[in-house]
Structure formats: C-alpha cells, structure tokens
Amino acid sequence: MIRILLAEDDEAMRVYLQGALQNAGYSVVAVDCGTAAIPHLMNDDIDLLLTDIVMPEMDGIELAQQCAKISPMTRIMFITGFAAVSLRAGREAPQAKVLSKPFHLRDLVMEVRRAFNVPEHASV
Template sequence: MPRILLAEDDDSLRGFLARALERAGYDVVACPDGDDAALRLDEAWDLLLTDIVMPGLDGIELARQAAARHPGLRIMFITGFAAVALAAGESAPAGAKVLSKPIHLREIVSEVERMIAA
C-alpha cells in the first residue's frame, strides 16, 4: 500500500484529504504542520503532499528536506495563494506538482494516483 505523508495546517482540510486518500487505498500519515512532518521524514514514503504556507517549517523547506533524504520522492504542493503557487514552481524540488485551492478532493486523489503511477 503506497504511503503518503500529508502536511496541512487546516484541521478540516487535513481530515478531508486524509479520509479521501485512505478511501482510495493509501496509507496516510497526517501532520498539522511542517515541523511535525519533518520528524517523520526518516520513514519510507511514496509521496509528500504538503500545503506551502504553514506556521513553522513551510512546505517548500519541508519538500527540500524530504527530497534530500529521499531522492526521487514524489512531491505535491497545495496552496490557496496564487503568488505562492508561482514562486513554488520555481523553488520547489524538480518534478514537484503544485495545485491551487480550492480544489475538489476527487481531483487531488486523481493527481496523487497519476504521480504514484508515474
């Protein structure tokens, strides 16, 4: 079962994402911020799904740390800020995907499926 590390500071969105991905057959560990997710980076993951703007460690730095520890790790960002999405595309690890909120849960699950299958 593919494993996803999810970092999202919005409690309700984190819960919705985790449940949708679990229903799609993924093992999801959901963290409330980048600091908490960074503590789990030594584990094996198939995908990092992270918000970009979070208190403490932001999603970009979390992704950089994850990519350094796990070359080839698939990384997907979600953000509600258009300017942040543009900047993330330039500063994110190679191959990372950036999705802008609002986004339907089915679309996120479809994108995750595509990334993991690639």
C-alpha cells in the same frame, strides 16, 4: 500500498484530505506542520509528500527542500490557496505538482494516481 505524508496546518482540511485519500486506498500519515513531518521522512517509507505551502514554523517549500535531501525518492505535491505562492513554489522547490485550492477530491486522487502511473480504475 502507497504511503502519503500529508502536512497541512488547517485541521479541518487535514482531516478531510486524510479521509479522502484513505478512502481511495492510500496509507496516510497526517501532521499539522513541516517540522512534525521531518521525523516521518527520516524514519518511515514515504512515497509522496503532500504539503500545504503556507504553514507556520516551516513552510511547504522548505519542507520539500528538506524532503529532497532526506528522502530523494519521495515524490512531492503541493496544495495552496494562494496563486502567487504557487508560482514561487514552481521556482524554488524540487520538481513537484501544485494543486490550487479549491480543488475537487477526485482531482487530488487523480493527480496522486498520475504521480505513480496508476491507471484510473486500478486499485492502489
């Protein structure tokens, strides 16, 4: 089963995304900030880091850079509500997909499937 680490500081969004990804068949660990994600990257077998870019303490770009060092096989995907931040992420972060808010949950699930080359109608 694909394991996703979700880092999102907005509680409502975090709960919403976690539930949608779990309903799609993924195992999801959700944290509220980048610093809380680091121990999971070090100790858990994480396949995908799904992180908001704008967060307190450690932003998603810095988290992605740490992820690339700690767990280089972990894929990275950003979510953001700020277009300018998404441009910055493309220049400063390891290779990653950027989803701009608002997005439809089916688009998120589709992008996760694409990241792992899972056919659209296959179970995960």
